Amino acid sequence: MVNSVIEIVGLRVVRGGRVVIAGLDLTVGPGVTGLLGPSGCGKSTLLRSIVGVQRVAAGDVTALGRPAGSAALRDRVGYQTQSSSVYDDLTVEENLRFFARVLGRPAAAVETAVEAVDLVSHRDQVVGRLSGGQRSRVGLAVALLGEPELLVLDEPTVGLDPVLRRDLWALFHRIAEGGTAVLVSSHVMDEAERCDQLLLMREGRILAHDTPAGIKERTGARDVEAAFLSLVQGEDAA
Numbered sequence: 662m663v664n665s666v667i668e669i670v671g672l673r674v675v676r677g678g679r680v681v682i683a684g685l686d687l688t689v690g691p692g693v694t695g696l697l698g699p700s701g702c703g704k705s706t707l708l709r710s711i712v713g714v715q716r717v718a719a720g721d722v723t724a725l726g727r728p729a730g731s732a733a734l735r736d737r738v739g740y741q742t743q744s745s746s747v748y749d750d751l752t753v754e755e756n757l758r759f760f761a762r763v764l765g766r767p768a769a770a771v772e773t774a775v776e777a778v779d780l781v782s783h784r785d786q787v788v789g790r791l792s793g794g795q796r797s798r799v800g801l802a803v804a805l806l807g808e809p810e811l812l813v814l815d816e817p818t819v820g821l822d823p824v825l826r827r828d829l830w831a832l833f834h835r836i837a838e839g840g841t842a843v844l845v846s847s848h849v850m851d852e853a854e855r856c857d858q859l860l861l862m863r864e865g866r867i868l869a870h871d872t873p874a875g876i877k878e879r880t881g882a883r884d885v886e887a888a889f890l891s892l893v894q895g896e897d898a899a
């Protein structure tokens with residue numbers, strides 16, 4: 662059992678000639694970790710570096726003890742982006758069968774993934790006619806097909822109503838209880854309360870890494886949003 666799931670030392674990323682991440686160090690453990698910060702602060706860039714699809718200028722990124730993006734991690738790390746490509750004209754099951762074949766997974770993996778995201782009763786429905794939350798869960802099921810030990814989700818709740826967001830977070834916790842570490846990004850601060858560990862990000866840096874309770878206690882704030890603002894103010898004043 663690996664205790665630190667992700668290890669990052671001295672990560673530097675330049676995109677479009679701009680330094681987006683300048684020397685970031687981070688260790689992420691098991692459970693549900695939330696990566697929160699305002700739009701454009703570098704969340705997607707950090708997640709892309711962790712799954713090994715981002716060109717990095719410097720630093721070491723290790724996932725499950727291996728260099729990010731190495732072939733040995735292909736089945737062990739699941740990744741869902743904001744624009745996850747599932748086929749609208751195929752049913753839930755047809756989509757999953759297709760991706761299972763691409764990934765070389767047995768048919769039984771489709772069954773497990775459909776059950777994990779609670780879409781059994783919608784398996785024969787065409788994806789284009791599903792609700793936003795259900796569609797997001799199909800993307801999640803694709804990411805789960807490889808039975809990953811680490812699941813990286815880039816803003817999976819964006820555009821969903823509060824009830825669907827709550828249901829999805831409950832699902833992330835069920836997945837984590839099954840032993841998969843889950844790293845989820847969001848720019849909605851009220852989702853922070855639902856994480857085991859929180860990473861608060863600003864302008865390519867990690868402002869705080871703690872439990873939601875720890876972050877609130879440290880800043881004396883009532884909620885994580887106020888804690889974030891207090892940390893930003895403290896930084897700007899320094």
Ligand SMILES: Nc1ncnc2c1ncn2[C@@H]1O[C@H](COP(=O)(O)OP(=O)(O)OP(=O)(O)O)[C@@H](O)[C@H]1O
Pocket residue numbers: 676677681698699700701702703704705706707848
């Ligand atoms: N393809 C790209 N080429 C050049 N710069 C980019 C590219 N994608 C993102 N950037 C820049 O990198 C910075 C970080 O973007 P990133 O997408 O990582 O932020 P984010 O925190 O995920 O934002 P959001 O919450 O809006 O998705 C931004 O300033 C953005 O303009």
